Amino acid sequence: MVRRPALSPGSHLTRHDARRLRIGSHPGVVIDDSPLLRALVAAIDGVRDAELACAAAAEATEQDPAVARELLDELIRRGAVVDAEPWLRVRAPRDEVVAAVLAGRDPGPMSGRARTGLSVHAAPTCHDLSDLIELGARIGGVSSRPHRTPRIHVAVSVGEPHRDTVEDLAAAGAPVLPVALAEGRCVIGPWIERGRTPCLRCADLARSTWDHSWAGHWPSLDRPDRPHGVGAEVAQLAAMLVVADVLAACDGRRPRTVGARLTTGPAPGSAAAAPVPFDPGCPCHVLTVLPPEATAVS
Numbered sequence: 562m563v564r565r566p567a568l569s570p571g572s573h574l575t576r577h578d579a580r581r582l583r584i585g586s587h588p589g590v591v592i593d594d595s596p597l598l599r600a601l602v603a604a605i606d607g608v609r610d611a612e613l614a615c616a617a618a619a620e621a622t623e624q625d626p627a628v629a630r631e632l633l634d635e636l637i638r639r640g641a642v643v644d645a646e647p648w649l650r651v652r653a654p655r656d657e658v659v660a661a662v663l664a665g666r667d668p669g670p671m672s673g674r675a676r677t678g679l680s681v682h683a684a685p686t687c688h689d690l691s692d693l694i695e696l697g698a699r700i701g702g703v704s705s706r707p708h709r710t711p712r713i714h715v716a717v718s719v720g721e722p723h724r725d726t727v728e729d730l731a732a733a734g735a736p737v738l739p740v741a742l743a744e745g746r747c748v749i750g751p752w753i754e755r756g757r758t759p760c761l762r763c764a765d766l767a768r769s770t771w772d773h774s775w776a777g778h779w780p781s782l783d784r785p786d787r788p789h790g791v792g793a794e795v796a797q798l799a800a801m802l803v804v805a806d807v808l809a810a811c812d813g814r815r816p817r818t819v820g821a822r823l824t825t826g827p828a829p830g831s832a833a834a835a836p837v838p839f840d841p842g843c844p845c846h847v848l849t850v851l852p853p854e855a856t857a858v859s
């Protein structure tokens with residue numbers, strides 16, 4: 562039963578030919594044009610219930626509400642109208658909810674986004690990428706208001722991030738996603754949840770197995786204002802990958818950077834993933850077997 566009728570997700574009413582209209586286009590439903598049809602489509606907004614929508618359309622066209630109901634039932638039967646009732650309970654931007662429905666996902670978990678505070682920490686020359694990430698997350702319904710207690714940190718740095726800084730952020734308990742810009746590339750990840758996912762030191766140890774000259778990360782001795790060489794196209798893709806992981810975490814899905822680092826650039830559109838497993842030589846591995854209260858000590 563359709564309680565709160567709405568046009569099929571993402572579809573619109575358009576003209577098909579001289580006497581017929583179309584709802585949607587993939588493939589869509591073609592139906593005879595009439596004042597009642599137009600009034601009914603205008604009345605079904607996904608909020609009003611079916612009875613009110615039919616009454617409004619009938620009143621606007623001076624017809625019997627039962628006739629409007631017959632037309633509504635035909636639109637429902639043909640798939641042009643669906644029930645928006647399940648979506649109304651989701652606290653998320655409407656287009657995000659519709660996008661989830663179109664992708665075949667349950668939009669229910671999106672309600673967690675409004676409760677998630679995102680904090681983006683960016684070096685002075687990375688503020689453009691920081692802005693892109695915050696905008697994308699905000700469109701998705703994640704709050705980045707500064708007074709909120711952050712529940713996800715994104716740390717954007719020029720060059721490899723300082724390991725102690727990232728560890729200090731992670732020690733507070735919220736997930737941390739490091740993003741490093743250098744030599745025209747953005748390296749994203751790993752997604753760090755202390756004691757639950759591999760960390761940056763695990764990444765150093767993993768790299769040293771194939772890059773024998775890699776002795777782990779050391780703080781930069783260089784001046785911080787040299788160009789990182791990340792152009793707008795690479796930055797846009799990096800922001801998209803970061804936002805996708807932030808939204809995944811908010812929705813209870815697994816971020817792609819759990820146990821992995823993604824690299825995009827220097828060629829626009831390129832992206833590659835490298836696994837980051839737990840390394841038995843990294844102290845974070847020990848935290849996985851300790852009870853939660855013990856993870857605050859180290």
Ligand SMILES: [Zn+2]
Nearest residue numbers: 760763843845
């Ligand atoms: Zn580790």
